Amino acid sequence: MAREGTKKQAPNPPLRSAQGQALNQNGSGQAQAGQGEAKSPLPPFNKGGAREDLNRPSPPQAEKGKGQGLLKGKEEVEEALNLRPRRLAEYIGQGQVVESLGIAIEAAKKRGDAVDHVLLYGPPGLGKTTLAHIIAKEMDVGIVTTSGPALEKGGDLIGILTHLKKGDVFFIDEIHRLPRTVEEYLYSAVEDFAISIVFDKGSHARSYRSRLEKFTLVGATTRAGLISSPLRERFGIQRALDFYTMEELCQVVRRSAALLQVPADAEGVVEIARRSRGTPRIANRILRRVRDYAQVRHAGVITRPVTQEALELEGIDGEGLTTLDKKFLETVIIHYKGGPVGLEAIAAVLQEETDTLVDMVEPFLLKAGFILRTPKGRKATDKAHSYLGLPNASAEERQLSFLPGQR
Numbered sequence: 409m410a411r412e413g414t415k416k417q418a419p420n421p422p423l424r425s426a427q428g429q430a431l432n433q434n435g436s437g438q439a440q441a442g443q444g445e446a447k448s449p450l451p452p453f454n455k456g457g458a459r460e461d462l463n464r465p466s467p468p469q470a471e472k473g474k475g476q477g478l479l480k481g482k483e484e485v486e487e488a489l490n491l492r493p494r495r496l497a498e499y500i501g502q503g504q505v506v507e508s509l510g511i512a513i514e515a516a517k518k519r520g521d522a523v524d525h526v527l528l529y530g531p532p533g534l535g536k537t538t539l540a541h542i543i544a545k546e547m548d549v550g551i552v553t554t555s556g557p558a559l560e561k562g563g564d565l566i567g568i569l570t571h572l573k574k575g576d577v578f579f580i581d582e583i584h585r586l587p588r589t590v591e592e593y594l595y596s597a598v599e600d601f602a603i604s605i606v607f608d609k610g611s612h613a614r615s616y617r618s619r620l621e622k623f624t625l626v627g628a629t630t631r632a633g634l635i636s637s638p639l640r641e642r643f644g645i646q647r648a649l650d651f652y653t654m655e656e657l658c659q660v661v662r663r664s665a666a667l668l669q670v671p672a673d674a675e676g677v678v679e680i681a682r683r684s685r686g687t688p689r690i691a692n693r694i695l696r697r698v699r700d701y702a703q704v705r706h707a708g709v710i711t712r713p714v715t716q717e718a719l720e721l722e723g724i725d726g727e728g729l730t731t732l733d734k735k736f737l738e739t740v741i742i743h744y745k746g747g748p749v750g751l752e753a754i755a756a757v758l759q760e761e762t763d764t765l766v767d768m769v770e771p772f773l774l775k776a777g778f779i780l781r782t783p784k785g786r787k788a789t790d791k792a793h794s795y796l797g798l799p800n801a802s803a804e805e806r807q808l809s810f811l812p813g814q815r
């Protein structure tokens with residue numbers, strides 16, 4: 409995605425220069441929440457966020473030499489440029505979310521207003537970032553993107569907020585990882601479109617209240633439960649994204665195959681969709697792997713047998729379970745007799761971060777009915793046992809308890 413620095417002056421130059429002087433001359437400027445400000449030579453805007461140009465097909469040459477975001481892998485850039493839907497009408501699935509966002513966008517346009525703040529939550533790869541960009545595109549406004557962990561200090565956030573233009577979308581990914589002190593600035597910014605900044609300490613303290621342009625905050629998270637309620641309550645629109653159905657995934661695969669100009673027959677498309685764990689990002693990733701395999705080992709056409717061969721090589725099975733998914737299930741079943749077992753215990757056996765398991769592994773295993781989440785921990789279901797061909801000790805015990813004379 410193309411990125412560029414701000415083109416215009418900040419909307420409130422007096423504050424910005426006051427802030428800049430106070431911070432750069434004596435370095436003693438302090439944000440309200442007691443955060444020391446950055447002494448970076450870069451303007452604060454560049455610290456935590458990047459303005460993106462939705463109309464440009466490829467990254468521009470460092471416009472004005474600033475605004476460079478984190479570089480992404482080649483495939484991710486390709487994905488963002490080519491495969492990501494740009495308009496609401498192109499967005500597949502999530503019917504209710506799309507409909508209610510469509511209404512909010514149309515209403516805001518009619519009023520000449522910004523869309524209400526939007527919180528999108530759900531497992532990775534379901535289209536949260538995509539929707540944030542679509543909102544900006546449909547509203548015909550700019551988008552500035554950042555993520556919770558990138559905003560380390562109050563100053564990082566203030567730098568971005570004071571540079572937002574009227575109606576802009578301000579997208580914060582992983583909003584549950586926003587530091588608490590930064591989050592507190594956001595409250596008045598999203599509610600009153602104003603921020604108070606305090607310079608210096610004690611008797612020298614001076615406070616400036618700065619008005620901001622009206623903007624739309626779009627927050628995305630895989631962990632809605634970790635967002636504090638004061639922040640969550642400030643989002644007028646809160647929508648959960650769910651896993652995609654087979655039919656929707658087939659549409660995603662067909663659309664992406666057409667964009668990548670890869671021939672795929674109907675059975676090949678279904679086979680990829682079936683193994684995508686309900687997730688468009690995985691569908692696109694698998695599609696690329698199968699494309700490579702088809703081009704190198706076959707005539708370049710994606711069919712069912714080609715997909716099966718290619719994905720066997722990738723360690724992705726018929727249900728889309730990866731090696732890590734299967735290890736997770738085996739750990740619960742073999743090490744912990746089917747559970748219930750706490751997540752930390754599973755993570756310790758697998759030598760994985762608990763966050764990885766919560767974000768990447770568990771949601772689909774829960775959705776597909778392989779595990780249950782109980783107050784005592786995770787339990788493997790009968791489906792998981794029979795899927796792995798392992799005996800279900802607790803089910804046998806249950807059966808035995810019904811037989812007379814066995815207890």
Ligand SMILES: Nc1ncnc2c1ncn2[C@@H]1O[C@H](COP(=O)(O)OP(=O)(O)OP(=O)(O)O)[C@@H](O)[C@H]1O
Nearest residue numbers: 487491492499500532533534535536537538688689
């Ligand atoms: N509704 C959709 N229709 C077609 N393709 C989609 C759709 N949603 C997502 N995709 C594809 O899946 C990819 C991943 O989507 P996106 O980056 O928006 O997910 P995300 O929810 O932001 O994930 P994360 O939580 O990891 O940030 C996109 O680049 C896009 O190509």
Ligand SMILES: [Mg+2]
Nearest residue numbers: 536537581628
């Ligand atoms: Mg995202």
